[in-house]
Amino acid sequence: MAVKKPAVLVVDDETDFRITICDFLEDYDYPVFQAGNGQEGLELYRQRQPDIILTDLQMPKMDGLSLIEHIASDNPLLPIIVISGANDISNALKAINAGAWDYLVKPIVDMNILLHILDRVIERAGHLRREENFRNELAEEVEQKTAELRLANLALQDEIRIRRKAEEDQRRNRVLLRTVIDSVPYLIFVASGNGRILLANKTLSAYLNHPLSELENIDGTMVANDESFTSTVLQSIHVALNTNRSHFIPERTFASPLWEQPRTFQTTYIPIQMPGYEEMMVLVVSKDITEEKKQAEKQRQATEVLQKAARIASIGVIAGGVTHEINQPLNGLLLNSETLQMIIQNNDNIPKQQVFETVSDIRSAAGRISDIIKHMRLMWVEPSTGDLVPVAIGKAIQGAIEFLGQQIQNHLVNLHVQLPVQPVYILANPVQFEQIVLNLLTNALRALDISPNPGKWIRVTAWTEDETLFLQVDDNGPGLGDTPPDQLFDPFYSSRKSEEGTGLGLAIVKTYVEHFKGSITVKNLDNSGARFQLQFPTCKQEREKP
Secondary structure, eight states, X not given: OOOOOOOEEEEOXXXXXXXXXXXXXXXXXXXXXEESSHHHHHHHHHHHOXXXXXXXXXXXXXXXXXXXXXXXXXOTTSOEEEEEOGGGHHHHHHHHHHTOOEEEESSOSOHHHHHHHHHHHHHHHHHHHHHXXXXXXXXXXXXXXXXXXXXXXXXXXXXXXXXXXXXXXXXXXXXXXXXXXXXXXXXXXXXOTTXXXXXXXXXXXXXXXXXHHHHTTSBHHHHHOOHHHHHHHHHXXXXXXXXXXXXXXXXXXXXXXXXXXXXXXXXXXXXXXXXXXXXXXXXXXXXEOHHHHXXXXXXXXXXXXXXXXXXXXXXXXXXXXXXXXXXXXXXXXXXXXXXXXXXXXXXXXXXXXXXXHHHHXXXXXXXXXXXXXXXXXXXXXXXXXXXXXXXXXXXXXXXXXXXXXXXXXXXXXXXXXXXXXXXXXXXXXXXHHHHHHHHHHHHHHHHHHTOOOSSOEEEEEEEEETTEEEEEEEEXXXXXXXXXXXXXXXXXXXXXXXXXOOSOHHHHHHHHHHHTTOEEEEEEOSSSOEEEEEEEEEEOOOOOOX
């Protein structure tokens, strides 16, 4: 696999010379940007963030020296090469002092010298970046070690003070610790390696239905009276003590006669050194997440209902388009079947070629109807909740447009579509991605219905930048008005006062977009209308699931 060449920005007011340099570099696979003066060069630098800059010194609007000073102060590790005339040597030296890395004298007799300098500054830039990374890593490591030493030193000082005060400090610490642990709704206790409880809070006492005064300093395995609970807790305590590291159990469910229903806990086991005890103890912090799981399940079910409602709402939107799509091949099928019947009735010697062509037309029309029905079935079948698959966005967008083609014509709306020439793939659910496009187009159509603007249009544009897909849907409708953009994505919110629309479409769009690791923004266009812009990470093509 070829190594990607660094991007080069060429800044020179001599057009012929600049184009010559750019053409030469492009022949060697360097991505090239060009500017005719220092001001344009500075703007291109900020927009494109090139890897190397070639600049002249004597230029209008902003000279090369000023350009170098701006860029060098912003990014001292960016290689800048000065290309100056023979009379500009003194200025070239000033440029080197201002931050340029090297210089060439015009005219360049041997272009290989330019390649050699490029290779040299690329190598130097890589070396400087590695040095900077090393310094940063070293500084972070020193800072981390210093912090660790500071913490260790503080811990040592605390231990010395505790040993001097002994029982008084122990009593005060216990009072303070109890105040803290009793103020939180978690089950908290400190236990030894054999399960003996040394300290507990009121929440644990309530869950075990055991007085706090009797709960402490006894064998916790006797209090729990549950073999599964006891085994899990003891095993986790031993793991924390043996590894001297926190041990986290994200979810574990227990049943107890003390509870009306099984409870689910999220628990952390932290090895600690308790004042007055030589052996290591374990601080156990357990959060009851039973109700959270119930709420999460309710939210999941509500989301499913929302998605189903949105899918049902889409039926009416595309019904007209499907009817039109089916009628065309159906009329062709009827016409060809009547033609075939007439040929058979009126001709004894029927040319085989004529019969074959008529039957082929019938099969083609029937196949088209079959494809439409299969596509419809995919739209209404419950989407799979499995892994996402690579989806060709062009195919999905065209599929949505086919569904809405008749409605767009009926609404007298001009549709403009511009998609990448090469296939682009994202990880998604193909049906849900198509529904994203359907909902955005439907939203634009409904906005245009109440727009007084003549020449109504919708523009769908897709492109890629830096492994990111951009999908943009614009219209020249009334725009967002005073509606906050975020409110548009709330379930059941609709900016239309009529009964048309459920307010689910954009909420579903946002849900699907975020599920595909994407983002969506909306804003008013300058003159009139709105723009929805979606971004998704692209992926490599793989065989799509059927």
